[in-house]
Amino acid sequence: MAKKKPTKKIPNPQGGIGRGRITLGLLVLGPPALFFFLPTWVFLGLSMLPSIVAYIVDRSPYRYGWVSVAGLNLAGVAPYLMKLWFEAHSMNNALHILSNPFDLIVMYGAAGLGWVMHLSVPPVVGAWLDVTSQRRLTQLRSIQRRLISEWGEEVSRQEDDEDIAAPPSRRR
Amino acid sequence: MAKEPEKKKEAAAVVRKEPVKGAGTPILLRDRYQVFPATPMFDFDQPSATAFACSDKRDPNSYLLAYVCKPELPPRINVLRSLKGQQINGVMPLLDWGVAEWPLAGRQCMIVIYQRPLGGRVMPSLESEIAPLDEYELVKKIVPQMALALKELSGRGISHRAIRPTNLFWMDDLCEQMVLGDCVTSPPAYDQPVLFEGIEAGMCLPAARGSGGHADDLYALGVSMLMLKLGRDPLKGVEASQMIKSKITKGTYSLVVGEERLPLSMIELLRGLLCDDPSERWTVNDLDLWTNGRRLSPLQPKQEKRAVRGFAFLGEEYNTARELAFVMAENWGKAAEPMLDGQLEVWLRRGIENKEMADQVSAAIKAVKQAPGADQKAAEDLLVTRVLMLLDPMSPIRYKGFSALPLGFGPALAVIMGSKADPKLFAECILRDVPHIWFETRPEYDASNSQIDNLFKDLKAYMQQTAMGYGLERVLYDLNEALPCQSPLVADSFVVDIGELLPALEQTAKKIDPRTMPMDRHIAAFIACRFDFNVERQITALNDKSSQNQLLGMLSLLGTVQWRLGPESLPGLASWMGAHLGPVVGAFHSRARRRDMEKELPRLVRSGNLPELFAYIDNHEEKRRDEDGYMLARAEYAASSQEAGEIESGSERRNQQATRYGHQAAGVISMMLALIVLSILLMIRFF
Numbered sequence: 001m002a003k004k005k006p007t008k009k010i011p012n013p014q015g016g017i018g019r020g021r022i023t024l025g026l027l028v029l030g031p032p033a034l035f036f037f038l039p040t041w042v043f044l045g046l047s048m049l050p051s052i053v054a055y056i057v058d059r060s061p062y063r064y065g066w067v068s069v070a071g072l073n074l075a076g077v078a079p080y081l082m083k084l085w086f087e088a089h090s091m092n093n094a095l096h097i098l099s100n101p102f103d104l105i106v107m108y109g110a111a112g113l114g115w116v117m118h119l120s121v122p123p124v125v126g127a128w129l130d131v132t133s134q135r136r137l138t139q140l141r142s143i144q145r146r147l148i149s150e151w152g153e154e155v156s157r158q159e160d161d162e163d164i165a166a167p168p169s170r171r172r
Numbered sequence: 173m174a175k176e177p178e179k180k181k182e183a184a185a186v187v188r189k190e191p192v193k194g195a196g197t198p199i200l201l202r203d204r205y206q207v208f209p210a211t212p213m214f215d216f217d218q219p220s221a222t223a224f225a226c227s228d229k230r231d232p233n234s235y236l237l238a239y240v241c242k243p244e245l246p247p248r249i250n251v252l253r254s255l256k257g258q259q260i261n262g263v264m265p266l267l268d269w270g271v272a273e274w275p276l277a278g279r280q281c282m283i284v285i286y287q288r289p290l291g292g293r294v295m296p297s298l299e300s301e302i303a304p305l306d307e308y309e310l311v312k313k314i315v316p317q318m319a320l321a322l323k324e325l326s327g328r329g330i331s332h333r334a335i336r337p338t339n340l341f342w343m344d345d346l347c348e349q350m351v352l353g354d355c356v357t358s359p360p361a362y363d364q365p366v367l368f369e370g371i372e373a374g375m376c377l378p379a380a381r382g383s384g385g386h387a388d389d390l391y392a393l394g395v396s397m398l399m400l401k402l403g404r405d406p407l408k409g410v411e412a413s414q415m416i417k418s419k420i421t422k423g424t425y426s427l428v429v430g431e432e433r434l435p436l437s438m439i440e441l442l443r444g445l446l447c448d449d450p451s452e453r454w455t456v457n458d459l460d461l462w463t464n465g466r467r468l469s470p471l472q473p474k475q476e477k478r479a480v481r482g483f484a485f486l487g488e489e490y491n492t493a494r495e496l497a498f499v500m501a502e503n504w505g506k507a508a509e510p511m512l513d514g515q516l517e518v519w520l521r522r523g524i525e526n527k528e529m530a531d532q533v534s535a536a537i538k539a540v541k542q543a544p545g546a547d548q549k550a551a552e553d554l555l556v557t558r559v560l561m562l563l564d565p566m567s568p569i570r571y572k573g574f575s576a577l578p579l580g581f582g583p584a585l586a587v588i589m590g591s592k593a594d595p596k597l598f599a600e601c602i603l604r605d606v607p608h609i610w611f612e613t614r615p616e617y618d619a620s621n622s623q624i625d626n627l628f629k630d631l632k633a634y635m636q637q638t639a640m641g642y643g644l645e646r647v648l649y650d651l652n653e654a655l656p657c658q659s660p661l662v663a664d665s666f667v668v669d670i671g672e673l674l675p676a677l678e679q680t681a682k683k684i685d686p687r688t689m690p691m692d693r694h695i696a697a698f699i700a701c702r703f704d705f706n707v708e709r710q711i712t713a714l715n716d717k718s719s720q721n722q723l724l725g726m727l728s729l730l731g732t733v734q735w736r737l738g739p740e741s742l743p744g745l746a747s748w749m750g751a752h753l754g755p756v757v758g759a760f761h762s763r764a765r766r767r768d769m770e771k772e773l774p775r776l777v778r779s780g781n782l783p784e785l786f787a788y789i790d791n792h793e794e795k796r797r798d799e800d801g802y803m804l805a806r807a808e809y810a811a812s813s814q815e816a817g818e819i820e821s822g823s824e825r826r827n828q829q830a831t832r833y834g835h836q837a838a839g840v841i842s843m844m845l846a847l848i849v850l851s852i853l854l855m856i857r858f859f
Contacts, residue, residue, distance in 0.1 A: 064835035071842025075849040082853045114842050121841070122834025129826050129833075133819045140816040144809055151761050151805045156813070 043084055043094040047077045047104075050111030069114035076110020192235075194225035201270045204229050205285050207238040209276050215292060218339070220245050220358035226285055228267075236267065237288040240274055240281050241357045244590035246583065247282050248356045248383075249654035249668050254328055255356065262321025263332075264289060264341060264351045271666040280664035284357055291342020294350060294400070298338055298365065304403035307435045314350050314400065315441065316463040318393055319456070321352050326386050326456045333360035333384055335392035336368045337399045359583035360384060366412040367405070367428070368392040371419050371448055373577065374412070375498065376568045380576030380584035387450040390459065391424075394445025398428055401438060406430060413502060420495045423475070424448050440467065479523035485510060493524055497563035500556070501570045508552040511537060511559050532562050532613075550604065557606055561613040569610045571601045578607060578624050582651030589648055589658060599644060602628065602635050639715035645697035659694035670702040671737045674730065674745060681744030686751040691726045699729060705736055720759040723752055724790055731782035741780035749785070750777040756789050761802035765794065 034041065045052075051070035058065040080097050087093065097103050147155050196210025208225045216223035216237055226238035241247050255266040265287040274281035295302050305314065318335075325332055332355045339353035361381040366374040370391050373381040399405060406428050407415060418427045425446040434442070441462060444454035454462070482489030483496055486503060490496040500507035510516050517537065520530035536558045543551035557571050568577045574597040576584050581598075588595045601607070607628040611621050627650075634646040649655060657667040657676075661684070665676035677690055691714070700711055710732060713725025727749055734742060750773055757769045769789075776785045 060835065062832060062835065064832075064839040067839035068835070068842040071839065071844070071846040074846040075842075078846065078849045078853050082857055086857055114838075117838045117842060118835060121838040122831040125834040125837060126827055126830030129830050133822075133826065137816055137819045140812040140819075143812050144816075147805050147809045147812075150763055151802055152763060154761065155802065155805050155809050 039084060039089055039091045039094040040081070042091065043081065043098065044077070046098050047080065047107045048073055048111075050108055050114075054111075054115070065115070065118045068118035069111050072114035072117065073107065073111035076107040076113075080107065192225050194227055198227075199272050199274065199283075201238075201272050201283055201285065202268060205236065205238070205268060205283075207240075207272070207283055207285075209274070213237065215296075216288075216341075218354055218357055219363040221284070221354065226288075235288040235290065237286045239284045239286065239354055239357050240277070241284065243277065243279060243281055243663075244587070244592075245358050245362070246586040246590060246652060246655050247284070247358070248360060249656070251330055252284065252356045253654075254330055258328075260321065260324045260328075262317045262349075262351055263325065264343070264353050266354075266356070269356075271664070273664075280666070282357075282666060284354065286354065287343075289341035289343045289351060289353075290345040291347040291349075293338060293353075294340040294342060295337035298336070298367075298399075298405050299408065301404040302400075305400045307401070307438060310397060310401055311437050311441070313348075315397060315459075317350050318352070318397075319459045319463045322386060322389055322393065322456050323460055325389075331360065331384050331386055332389050333381070333392075334358075334363060335389055335396055336364060337396050339363075340396065340400075359587060361388070362583070362587070364392065366415050367407055368395050370450065371416060371424070372450075372566050372568055374416050374419070375501070375570070376575050376577055376580055377584055379587035380568070380574075380580035382577040382579030382581075382583070384577075384579075385450075386456050387453050390445050390454055390456070391450075394442050395424075395428060397438075397445070398434075398442055401434065402432060406432065417495060417498060419448065420476075420492065420498060477524060477526070479519065480525075481519075481523050483510075483516070483519045483523060493520070493526070493529070493563040494566070497560045497567060500563075501560055501567075501575070504553075504556060504572050507556045507560070511555060512540070512552070516559070529562055533559050536562070554604060554606070554609065558609050558613065561610055565613060565615045569601070569607055571604075571606045572597055574598060574601055578610070578628075581607070582648075582655075585644070585648050586652050586655055589644070595644055599635060602632050602647065605632065639711070640691075640693050641696040641700040641711035641714060643693065643697070645693045646701060649698050649701035657694055657698040659692050659698070661688070661690065661692060661695065667698070670699065670704075670733065673698065674734055674737070674742055675739065677730075677748075678739075678742045678744045681742075681748040684748070686748055689726070689752065690730065690745060690748050696729070699733060703733060703736075705732065707732055720755050723756050724786070727753070727782060727786045727789065731786040734781070735783045742782060743778060743780035746777045746780045746782055746785055749782065750774075753789060760795070760798050761805075762798050765798055 048070070051066060051073045054066035054069035055063075080103055084094055084097060144156070192211060192213065194206060194208030194211045196208055198206035198208050201207055206227050206229060208227075211225035213223040213225055216239075218239060221239035221241050224238045224240060226236035228234045228236060252266070252269050255263070256268060257266075259265055267285045267287060269282065269284045271280050272283055273279070274283070322332070332352055334355040335352060339355075341351050341353050343349040343351045359379050359381075360383045361369060361373060362378050364378070364381070368391070369381065370388060373384060373388060376382075410418070415427075425443055428446065429439075429442065444458060444462070447453040476492045476494055478491045482491045485496060485499060486506060488499075490499060511533070514537070517530050517534050520526050520533060524530075536555055540548075540551045540555040553572060557569075560570055561567060568575050568580070574584075581602075585595065585598055587593075588598055605628075608625055611625040614621060631647045631650060634642045634650065635644065637643065645658075648658070654668055656665075657663070657673065661680050662673065662676040665672065665679065667673050667676045673695070677695075681690070696711065696714060700707060707729055710725050710729040713721050714729060716722055716725060730745065730749065753773065757766055757773070760766050760769065772788065773785075776788055
């Protein structure tokens, strides 16, 4: 018996070094980015609050709820984010936008629409699946009827139904 | 001399001045002979055949006699064929034979046509007394006539086996020509009283005496001549068993002649003919020489060695081994005890002083004592059989109540089957190799015995197989080469030759309920035995577990016979067969193929060609295609059933799927909208 060679761990050339670089990059670039884009972070943090809440409260197995909420929330936030970025990227402007109830209604309403979508699409998909299943079932029944008409009822019997072994073919 | 015929006429039982003509509606045989059921001729009756008046359409002035055979007894077909149309001196001329619907029996019967003896029967019955024939007439006229008859029969290889005074007839109304009567309507020697049979044949069952030989005929002739000389039965009232015992102890000559005073010429003749040892008995040539004037010194009977002291069995003492063997055979159940306790062996050593026989008996007893307990009874029966054969090597094969000579097994089985008696003893005898024991115990080697012994081995092999084409029926046809097929389907047609089978079935097809199968155990065995072609495969198929294969085997078997022997067209039989082919057609799965077959079969049935019908039904290529298609269809059905089942039972899973897919879709749509809005806004800003 051939000796089993001891398995050798293949060193990942990028393993710890890669993660180290990212960590290093974040440590180096993070504080300046936080400082320079602080209005944007504050604005996004407050305007995307429904998405954050949704992320926290979504306990479904696949956690798709917060994605629906976040997508439409982002769509609602996008015009105001453009306004922040392209008119005055300042903390005052960010707070000004956030302090406008109409703007908040738009942003949070969009997030609400995300919840609505999350809740309303599955029944539609279910209905569609039912229709296609029934259609397939009809097709299958038709195939079975054709097989029975061509080969008789015995074609529908399963192997286990046959209690008598098939006779050996006659020697000729 | 002028008074002599007159005297005989008075003595003869039936002497008709004007022979009886038939009356009533006749039955026509072979479009020629008219047999009159309303005119029985009791004076000519045989124990196994009834006589009726008969006339020939071509010769209305002729006086004929028709014997209607008992349906349960097998006639001697081979002898019938040999004697038909032959003019043999001293033998009643057999003109023809055939099968006809006999109203008194309500079925078809074998009818044998003889020229009617105008002088009637020589002796009406064995109990009656007639005027004794004088020495001169017997020696100078009757015996030469009989000797000539036996010589001619011997030349044709036929033994009569029915010579007795009640079967001797005066052919002419002047009672000058004595002839031997019928010998074909029953198995050989079946109707012979024990008196007319030698010791060995006398011990057998009547049907199991076998065709015997000319020595048996000469013996019967000797007794018959003595009775004609005496005008009566010298042993009237003596029971058959007692008669055999007396023959063993005294010898036939001493027994039957007793104190009668006979002329010297008769003594010489009777001593020669009634010699109990067949090898020393006169032959036909000896008799011929004697009738031509050559005188021989009378044979002296040989006495079997007598014991110095008798062997006590059932309260009587027996002094010869042969006598003891006969009595033991008669009392089978009590015979084993004195054998097993060693009394017999001691008697053989000290009484008979036959050391060799004693050793053989001792060896047989030892073998039984070593037999396993469960087989003890069977082993004891075989011991009795073997010991009796050792004690009396001349005896027939005896097993319990069955007693037969080797060549008598065939007729015995035919009678057992014909009369629907229990064949158990016969079957046991074959299965336990009893005939082999008989051959083993022969004192002298005989090459022909080996052949017959091998035949019995084959028969045992057939008996051990219970399937169609084997079993007792196969043995029956193997042992009786001229026995008609006993199947109820063709019993009326007396099918002896295999070539006659299909035409007979064709006739049966016209009147039988088509639900009856055109095959049974007798027909299968008859074909297997008589058809000179290997039909092993067809017989195997015939015994298949599947009914379709059985039907195919049946069709194939009958088709093979038709292919080899014709006739070309058998529409009746094909239609009969076709009525049973439903399961074979049903064996095809494809409904379309079935419909095609149902359309095609009537055409093939009308053509009456069974091989063609078989080839169409048993098309292997079609079968394979059908089977392959069926397997695919089943797989397809199973897959569709599974899928449908999953659909029907999967609403919960589908709901879960719908939820999952719905949430995924909602997420994707939401993200897409976000990207679209972002993209549009960015484009507005930049462009």
